[in-house]
Amino acid sequence: MHLVNKSQAATRSPADLAEEAEQGVGGSSETGYAAKHTPSAASQATLNTDKLEEVKKLFTAHLENKGLRKTGERYAILEEIYARSGHFDVEELYAGMKERGLQVSRATVYNTLDLLVEQGLVSKHQFGRNLAQYEKSYGYRQHDHVICTECHKVVEFCDPRIHGIQTMVGDLLNFHILHHSLNLYGICGDCRAQAAARSNPA
Ligand SMILES: [Zn+2]
Ligand SMILES: [Zn+2]
DSSP: OEEOOHHHHHTOOHHHHHHHHHHOTTOBOTTSOBOOOOOOHHHHHHHHHHHHHHHHHHHHHHHHHTTOOOOHHHHHHHHHHHHOOSOBOHHHHHHHHHHTTOOOOHHHHHHHHHHHHHHTSEEEEOOSSSSOEEEEOTTSOOOEEEEETTTOOEEEEEOHHHHHHHHHHHHHHTOOOOOOOOEEEEOOHHHHHHHHHHHSOO
């Protein structure tokens, strides 16, 4: 299993990095698990610009297909989303845009998000709370989530066996599977340590 959460990547030890070098960047290990791949800051920046252009083109095609206006607000929302990392809710997105001096209405934020989700450029999650969470999805590796029911921390992981199950179930039940949603809920190590400290005060 492979953790794809950024804070995890930032705390990797030199031993991990050596192991990655051995496995080869972007390759896969013998067990079929994808190796960790951390592009340099410079190559990451180029990657993101190219990706943003691709995403914009796809979005333009979608708007044209639906006969919707290609407004500057819609593209500004798309850019804001692709500039963010991790999960966010509508209010965070709206606040982020306001902070950067971008004038958009809440209604436009909501309906643009709906369009992007419909097109598969953004994924929408329900992590056991009322407010939906979103994240960019085009060109990003498929992943699933583990959610702490105490502190609501969300950790991402990637395990190719899940894709295998999806394919197998689709074949077995004669479904063309389009996407899946898998959330695991539990209590994280930090919350369990805090609970233990509370029940055994020194
Ligand atoms: Zn927790
Ligand atoms: Zn995620």
